[in-house]
Amino acid sequence: MNIVLARIDDRLIHGQVATVWSKVTGCQRIIVCDDEVAKDTIRATLLKQVAPAGIKSHVVDLDKAIRVYENPKYENEKCLLLFTNPTSVLYLVEHGVDIKSVNIGGMSFKEGKHQITGAVSVDDKDIESFKKLNEKGIELEIRKVDTDKKVMLMDVLK
Amino acid sequence: MFGIIVGTHGIFAQELLKSCEMICGEQKNVRAVTLIPGEGPDDVVKKYEAAIAELDCEGGVLFLNDLFGGSPYNAACRLVIGNENYGIVTGVNLPMLIEMCSAQMMDDGSDIMALMEKAVEAGKNGTQTFHASQISDDEEEDL
Numbered sequence: 523m524n525i526v527l528a529r530i531d532d533r534l535i536h537g538q539v540a541t542v543w544s545k546v547t548g549c550q551r552i553i554v555c556d557d558e559v560a561k562d563t564i565r566a567t568l569l570k571q572v573a574p575a576g577i578k579s580h581v582v583d584l585d586k587a588i589r590v591y592e593n594p595k596y597e598n599e600k601c602l603l604l605f606t607n608p609t610s611v612l613y614l615v616e617h618g619v620d621i622k623s624v625n626i627g628g629m630s631f632k633e634g635k636h637q638i639t640g641a642v643s644v645d646d647k648d649i650e651s652f653k654k655l656n657e658k659g660i661e662l663e664i665r666k667v668d669t670d671k672k673v674m675l676m677d678v679l680k
Numbered sequence: 681m682f683g684i685i686v687g688t689h690g691i692f693a694q695e696l697l698k699s700c701e702m703i704c705g706e707q708k709n710v711r712a713v714t715l716i717p718g719e720g721p722d723d724v725v726k727k728y729e730a731a732i733a734e735l736d737c738e739g740g741v742l743f744l745n746d747l748f749g750g751s752p753y754n755a756a757c758r759l760v761i762g763n764e765n766y767g768i769v770t771g772v773n774l775p776m777l778i779e780m781c782s783a784q785m786m787d788d789g790s791d792i793m794a795l796m797e798k799a800v801e802a803g804k805n806g807t808q809t810f811h812a813s814q815i816s817d818d819e820e821e822d823l
Contacts, residue, residue, distance in 0.1 A: 571814075596823070667705045
């Protein structure tokens, strides 16, 4: 699998992803990798309806995501991976998925989270996972769309 | 680079541009022109001219108007009739504006006629329907 973009965005497939990122990455598939969303049939069904024209969209749990990644059938497929949180990304990385950079597009504010930029809020678990990803040398950049200037997450986490 | 002018009745144009920027980020070569109650086509023509003076319009100007036959459209016609690099598309909506902003960013040298056609297509394709009965469980689409 050719991962053209790994993005954390808890809105999953929405305007910025459907119109901007799908185009600039030239992806063939958008794969939502999340245990909770995969269990939620209504949300999963709706996500499959909003794939941009010409792009297939899928919702899989994390173990399935790893199997798909390892499947030689998709070796040359350009895939955009979407996550709702960094802990899921870390799980994939720890299971051998080669992700070199993570784009953080949006993590909404909830009780118990604190806002680090306009679009990104994190809790302790998120911070822990981001630190581990950072230790592995993975770039963690905050950008809503590709023309935005990259803001390094570790710089604003301090 | 071609310039984009969104011209509408009321502040629709301004707000549409703001909505577009929520998705595509800040747009530097796009202007919103509004016709507010009490103004006529002459006022709008002046606003269009001022917008054109500010924009990079080397590749032409694309007017996106809300209503065919409305005053913002009629005013745009007065400018478009005298310049072959200018064009108008009516029925502006968010998908159309996003598509044109992304075409502007790519700046592939398309002429105004090609851009107009692309805008029309994006505007039409942006109109979709959804109803529970349309859900298909396409097994072959599974990974």
